[in-house]
Amino acid sequence: MVTVFVVDDEPVLHEIYYRMLSYNGDSVIAHAYDGEEAVNRYKQMNPKPDIILMDYRMPVKNGIEATEKILQVDANAKIVFVSADIAVKKAAIATGACSFIAKTFTREELLTCIEHIVQEKRKTESEI
């Protein structure tokens, strides 16, 4: 089971992520609706989630700013950008996001991406 933290200002997408992931046997363990809330929530979380799904265009702090702050708190955080703004892909990756998924994405795209990152993460952890 993969634990996921969803950050998106669109409530419907939280619902969608929840359904997609829980149907796959994974679990959404926390929600945030803007970048700042995401940073604060992440700081308090224990244990930390395996994956953070991060939107870009959000109030208060955008996804890039939130990613920056979260990585300062936890350099090992695995952040996947999911955004309709394809133009920010480069910036997202440069800031430290593991991957970028363009909206509109398919269920398969999302699950494959998550699975791949989690596998990598576990491999690194077992090597340590």
Add this chain to the structure above:
Amino acid sequence: MKNILVVDDESIIALNLEEDLKELGYETVGIASSGEQAIEKARELRPDLILMDIAMPGEKDGIDAAEAITAELDIPVILLTAYADEELIKRAKSVKPSGYILKPYDKREVRAVVEMALYKKEAERKLQRVHDELENRVSERTAELTKINEQLTYERDRAEFLADLLRHDINNLNQGIFSSMELLLVLPDFPDQFKDTVRTAFVQSECITKLIERMHILSKVQKRGMALRTINIVPLLTRVIDKVKKSCFQKELEISYNFAVNEITVRGNELLEDVFYNILENAVKYSRRNPVRVDVTVGVVEDGGYWKIEFKDRGPGVPEELKDTVFRRMEHLDRKEFATGLGLTLVKEIVEEFSGTVWVEDRIKGDWMKGSNFIVTLPKG
């Protein structure tokens, strides 16, 4: 009546000159007897003209005074002198007097020089007025244009902002619809009899994504001034054919292509992929036969400067009266049969931006129902 200021340190000469001027029909406003006084009186009395002797005692001679007056006041000065040595004439010239009279003077000469100086000054002033007026008009017009330009920039930015917002929000909303349909289809106990209905909605949702993407590309094309480079279309066409095969997996496709060489280069950019993709996808989408057959060929246009890429399909064809309008979005909105979304509009915009052309012919000339031949020409790279 023109007012003249007379300047001479010798009062007898000055008085004579004043007398002569009056006889000639001019008014005199006074007499000054030094350079300094001439400047002062000129400031105070604002004469139409100054007649001034050069050799005068004091710090400023006539030439110095003329220089100061010309620089400060818009009054023509005529210089008078008994001496005409080279050096003096050179100095006098340098202050650009309106005239020069040698003493002893001849009354008729005075009249001619004075008239000429006054006439010249008047002409200069007229010219200046026309010039000023023109300049005013130009600056008014410039200000107007600047304002219009600012307004246009504002409108454009606003339109871009709204389009971007719309694209972003529609994408988000569509994600909700798309993913919900997807989820329904993977539910193990979802009733089979509803699956087709869900699939239809699913395909429509995919169309929204494509439409939004095409609109985004179209807005980029319309910004103009795109950078072009040399592109090899052989791997590009191969890739596009693969992509179409993948996205139209419901149909059996026979896309034949035969490129004589491995390198065929044109001038373009990454949007060229959208051009080929849209034409090919269109050909496949509207074909009701199975398997769908499309032949892609590349040749040279007769004059040699262009490559000609042809896409021959066996779809429903395009009747004569629609051959132009299929490329124009607004004119075939009501014709579902030939509606191509933004696809062909996009194709035309991009191809023209690359200095190429695109049109449609019958695959078999004269029989449009046998399918179409979409032809793109692009400048060789």
